[in-house]
Structures are given as C-alpha cells and as structure tokens.
Amino acid sequence: xxEQLKAEQIKQLLRRADSLFExxxxxxxxxxxxxxxxPVYAAYETDYNGKEGYPDLLAQMRILxxxxxxxxxxxxxxxxxxxxxxxxxxxxxxxxEYYRELADMFKEVxxxxxxxxxxxxxxxxxxxxxxxxxxxxxxxxxxxxxEKYQQEEAGAASEGVPCSGTAAExxxxxxxxxxxxxxxxxxxxxxxxxxxxxxxxGTEVLTADKTIVSLYDLKPDSDYNVEVFxxxxxxxxxxxxxxxxFVTLDVRRFGAKGDGVxxxxxxIQAAILACPGDSRVLIPAGIYRITSxxxxxxxxxxxxxxxxxxxFTDRERFPVFPGMLESxxxxxxxxxxxxxxxxxxxxxGIICGVDVEDVVIYGRGTINGNASKEDWWKNPKGYxxxxxxRLFFINGCRNVILQGVTCCNSPSWTLHPxxxxxxxxxxxxxxxxxxxxxxxxxxxxxxxxxDILGVRFSLGDDCIAVKSGKIYxxxxxxxxxxxxxxxxxxxxxxxxxxxxxxxxxxGILNLTVEDCxxxxxxxxxxxxxxxxxxxxxxxxxxIFRNLELDHVMTPLVVxxxxxxxxxxxxxxxxxxxxxxxDDRTPSIKKLVFEDMRCTNCHVAAAYFDGLPEQKIExxxxxxxxxxxxxxxxxxxxxxxVGVPKSSRRGLYAxxxxxxxxxxxxxxxQDGEAYExxxxxxxxxxx
Numbered sequence: 001x002x003e004q005l006k007a008e009q010i011k012q013l014l015r016r017a018d019s020l021f022e023x024x025x026x027x028x029x030x031x032x033x034x035x036x037x038x039p040v041y042a043a044y045e046t047d048y049n050g051k052e053g054y055p056d057l058l059a060q061m062r063i064l065x066x067x068x069x070x071x072x073x074x075x076x077x078x079x080x081x082x083x084x085x086x087x088x089x090x091x092x093x094x095x096x097e098y099y100r101e102l103a104d105m106f107k108e109v110x111x112x113x114x115x116x117x118x119x120x121x122x123x124x125x126x127x128x129x130x131x132x133x134x135x136x137x138x139x140x141x142x143x144x145x146x147e148k149y150q151q152e153e154a155g156a157a158s159e160g161v162p163c164s165g166t167a168a169e170x171x172x173x174x175x176x177x178x179x180x181x182x183x184x185x186x187x188x189x190x191x192x193x194x195x196x197x198x199x200x201x202g203t204e205v206l207t208a209d210k211t212i213v214s215l216y217d218l219k220p221d222s223d224y225n226v227e228v229f230x231x232x233x234x235x236x237x238x239x240x241x242x243x244x245x246f247v248t249l250d251v252r253r254f255g256a257k258g259d260g261v262x263x264x265x266x267x268i269q270a271a272i273l274a275c276p277g278d279s280r281v282l283i284p285a286g287i288y289r290i291t292s293x294x295x296x297x298x299x300x301x302x303x304x305x306x307x308x309x310x311x312f313t314d315r316e317r318f319p320v321f322p323g324m325l326e327s328x329x330x331x332x333x334x335x336x337x338x339x340x341x342x343x344x345x346x347x348x349g350i351i352c353g354v355d356v357e358d359v360v361i362y363g364r365g366t367i368n369g370n371a372s373k374e375d376w377w378k379n380p381k382g383y384x385x386x387x388x389x390r391l392f393f394i395n396g397c398r399n400v401i402l403q404g405v406t407c408c409n410s411p412s413w414t415l416h417p418x419x420x421x422x423x424x425x426x427x428x429x430x431x432x433x434x435x436x437x438x439x440x441x442x443x444x445x446x447x448x449x450x451d452i453l454g455v456r457f458s459l460g461d462d463c464i465a466v467k468s469g470k471i472y473x474x475x476x477x478x479x480x481x482x483x484x485x486x487x488x489x490x491x492x493x494x495x496x497x498x499x500x501x502x503x504x505x506x507g508i509l510n511l512t513v514e515d516c517x518x519x520x521x522x523x524x525x526x527x528x529x530x531x532x533x534x535x536x537x538x539x540x541x542x543i544f545r546n547l548e549l550d551h552v553m554t555p556l557v558v559x560x561x562x563x564x565x566x567x568x569x570x571x572x573x574x575x576x577x578x579x580x581x582d583d584r585t586p587s588i589k590k591l592v593f594e595d596m597r598c599t600n601c602h603v604a605a606a607y608f609d610g611l612p613e614q615k616i617e618x619x620x621x622x623x624x625x626x627x628x629x630x631x632x633x634x635x636x637x638x639x640x641v642g643v644p645k646s647s648r649r650g651l652y653a654x655x656x657x658x659x660x661x662x663x664x665x666x667x668x669q670d671g672e673a674y675e676x677x678x679x680x681x682x683x684x685x686x
Contacts, residue, residue: 065105074121077113081106081128106132130170130238168196170228170236173212173453174401174426176300177220177245178280179362181403181426182238183454183488184211184228189515189548190454190490197229211488211515212454214404214427216305216364220245245300248280251288258286260310265290275299283307283365291317292389295353303365303405310368311350313375313411318347320386336395338418338445339387341470341503347386349393349416357398361405367391369410371436376411380437388412388438394420403427414459415442419479423447427454434493436460441494443467446479446506456490462499463491463521466508471534474505478536482509489516496526497552500539502562504529507538517548524555525593528562528639529586530573531611537586549598551629554637556593556606558616560586560655561640574641578613587614594622600629603646605666605673607637610655612678619653622662628669654678661685
C-alpha cells in the first residue's frame, strides 16, 4: 500500500473512531480499551508518531474479550463487536494470519449476545451483522437464536414491532464513492416478493420490485443508512460508507458535446487517460457518438441518467486487434483478437480494456452498439478477415465491475471477458433483438471468479455462454473458466439461458446458477461439447438450484455430439459407437440440479446424451417438477445428428454412469416419463 493511500485510509478510520467516541452510554473503562483496540489508533501512533509499547491488535482484542466477562452489557457487547469488525476490516497485510481468529471471536461473541439478549440484541445489532456479512464473516452461518429469543420475536411481531428475525435481510453488494448496490433477501428470484420503499438517511429515494437494487447520487466519504420498508413496516436495513474520491472529470470539459452528431471518442478518451487514481470520469446526459473507448486502471466511469454512448457502425473507423502476435524470441505469443474460441483478428470493442485492473463502470445510462441488419448484422457469417466487435471486451484484466447500465444492440457478443479474473456484472440490462445473430449476453472465456448478479438478459442467442477456447487455445493455455456464480438473474428469449461451450477446450469448473428466472428460452442449461475438444475439456461441479422456468422448450440439455465446426457432422463427431479415449476426448463429471419448477415446457423435460466411451459420470436431480404447455411446439431437444423432433417428451438419459432422481415429478408427458439407455446406475425416489 503506498503512503498516500495508507494516510487516506487512516483519516477515514479516524473519522469512524470519532463517531464511536460520541456514544455516552458505554462503560468508561471498557470504552477506553476499545479506543485503544481500534487499528487506526495503534497504526497511526506506531507508524507516524514513532511510539512503542503497543501490543499487536489481536492481543488487544483478546484482552478486551476478557473484559466482557466483567461487564457484558448489551452496549458493551455491541461496541466490542463493532471494534472487532474494525480490526478485521483494516488488518494490515502482515497480520492476515490473525483474520480467522478474529472472525471466530466475532461469531462466538455474537452467539452469546443473541442467546442472552434475544430480540433486543437482534434489533440493536442489525447494522453490525450487516457489516459482518459484507466482510464475509457470516457467509457460512445462519444465526438461529435460542428458544427464548424465538418466543420474544413472535411476541414482538404480533405487536407490530419490527424484528430482524422476521424482517427481510438486506445485504450490501458493492459500494463506490458515488453509488451502491444492495440485495433484499426475501425469498424472491430476481423479482422481490413485494414492492419495497427504499429510504436513504430517512428520505425515500425509490420503490423497488427487484431483489438487487442500485442506489445513485451518493457523495464520497459519507455515511448512509439504507432502510427497506413494505408499506409502513420496516423490513430491514444496512449502513454504508462511500469510498474516497479525489476528483471528477466531466467529459464535456474535455470537448465532448453529446449532441448525437459529433464524434466524441477522442474527448472521452482524453478524460479517461487524464483521470488519476480513485477518481471519476463523468459522462452526463446526452448522446455521445463513439467508436472504441479504451480503459485504464484505477478509475470509475459513470454513465449518468440520460447518457448514451452510441457507436458508429463504419468499419473503417474501428481499430483492429490482431489475433496472435509472435514474440521477438519466437518462443512466446501475444493474443489480442478472438472469434468463437480461436485467436483471430477482430475489431476492437466499443468498450475495451487490455491488462487493466480496478475499474468500475456504472450508472443509469446506456451503451448502444447501434448494430442493425443494415451493417453489423448483415451477412453475419460472411466476415473472413476481421470479425465483428464486441460491445464490451476485456482481455487479461482484473477486478473489473460493470454495474447498472443498459447494454443494447451489440454487433456480436455483448459482454466478453477474456482471460480475466475477479469480475462482477451487476444489475445490468442486456438487450438485443430476438433475431440478432450471435448477440450472446455474457460470455466469460477462460475467466476465474466471476459474479453475474441481478442481470436481465433478452437477446438473439445464448443469455450466458461460458467458454474456455476452441481446440488450439484450450490445449495451449489450459485455462478453464472456473468459480462462476450466477444469481438473481432474469433470462428471456435466448437460445440457452446458461450455456456451457461449445468452445470449452480448457474446461469449466465450479459453476453455480441459483435464484434465477428463465422465460421463453429454447433451453435452460445447455451443455455443448463434442469429440475433439480434448482431455482438458472437463466439466465438473456444475450446480443449478432454486430456479423458476416458464415456457422453456427443454429445461436441461447435455449434448456430447454438438454439430458445430466444419467437421461437426462427420462420423468421428456424430457416431454413437464408442471410440478410443485419447487426448481428443472431453469429459463431463458431476452435474447437480435441485429445487427447480418448470412450467409450460414444450419439447422435453431433459435430454442427457453422453459419449459411449466416456459417459457422463454423475447427474443428480432433486426436488424438480415439470409440466407442459397446452399447445406445445415440436422441435429437437439437442442439435446433433439423428435426434428426432419431439413434443412433451419426458426425461431422456443416455450414457450416464450414475443418475439420481429424488422427488422428480413429470406430469403431462406423451409417452414414458423416464427413458434410460446406457445408464449404469439409477437411484430413483420419485
């Protein structure tokens, strides 16, 4: 951490410590000890005033923990927990080994407090618990108080007194200097179970009917109390503190006009390049015509309400990313451009980043690719030299957030993170016409640690398509897409809601889809693989749970014979006879589907087709109901040779080593509910 950032952090912590000293109801001796515990005090005195004799922070917390045995009032416990969170949140790099003990100490004291003080403690500690959740201290535990507390809670609720045990949980998702996102946890999937009034510091700012809610027009370095009401009843709340901001650069002061006519690319790019760290580039209301904008590290870009970045469609205006460049020593390669899993030349993205980190693009504005059938969507398969641009393309980037904005009319894939890690896509609208070609919503390719949260997709291809390169890229780099979490999303009108492949030669590991709604898509899960993808093309630990599917043609499809590429219909790819397992053979390991309600299905309940020489290792289906539309369409459940069209077909499983069916209810099918062929072991409890 550089000295400027460290000094600024200390200033912020001092302000926080000062606010605690305003409390008057706390035991004086304990309060004095808590003041010493605060990491800012010890850090500031030791590093800047050169004082000695301060024990390390963990030792201080242990001492203060012992003091609670002498005077464990609710006020003192609340203060201790707050001080402990401050220590945990701001622990210096050399003290990371203490984090686990600090977290365990927090959980222990919280349990004791809840057991002793019950509903009163719950109400008093809501902000502390929310802050702990933000620090991931409570990610694995649900605090269920003792019977005494549950009785008190019931009594309080009957009297109309809000209590955290019955309230909706409110979690912070992200906070910058100017905006924040919260999640209302009330059991809803994308849509909240009620229309909530959101109050910020006592003033109503919006009404929300979604579980993921964005807040704007905040000020830097400020404390906010966010409360969620249903009618007059408070359902929950969370406290937030916005981040520091050094300066705002308004693009109009750099020459951008936003009149829908002038090319504003250079003016906005100048503002981005001139923006110092921890600062904001502001794009106010207006229509800004652009080609490609290139990101830089450590900045925030806000698209204000009414702001639209509207792309030109003239090819000659766009730079080109070469597909692959050979290094000077002819030993390494530098890959920039990509098209469908191969290193091929492409026009640069409308928003483009290469090897940048710590970037947030947010706001209520729009990024409009402006594509149509008159330009980018005309003859979409006819490009041989340079391929269509993405709307948002990042390559080799880290810690990037795209939040709030509407992304529409993309020339090809809309959001394409490529060999990038630690990414968040939050509360977006990704909208393309239903007949637009190859306009996938979000395609993480060889990416790690990706969160897609509260996003609405409606487009002309797959809503989310997770990839890891075609044969060359997968074999050379062996970088899987892994640790991907998709939550609270709405996916409409696409070919597949969540697709894996078909370019997945590097593998896809640890993907979870939960609390989502799929509507009017061809398929829910769509696995596309085939012989030739290779031994590194491993799918494992794929989990779908707590989902609502309506008018999805076939909810679950695993297709090991996908007929893409020029050789897609050859006997090697399509033969149902076993081939030798070799370096070209992909594998599918464990897939889990649970708590899914599928209504108005059309073609089939599920279609699983594994390779005969390398069967799907395990499929678990639990608590799933399937019913069919009154007038179902007839189509193929999977795109491979020899698959017949069907309507109201049940569950088909072919070449599966282990299949578990636990409370899987299929109603209204034509023919058998379960067609099992080449399934070695089936555990059925339906």
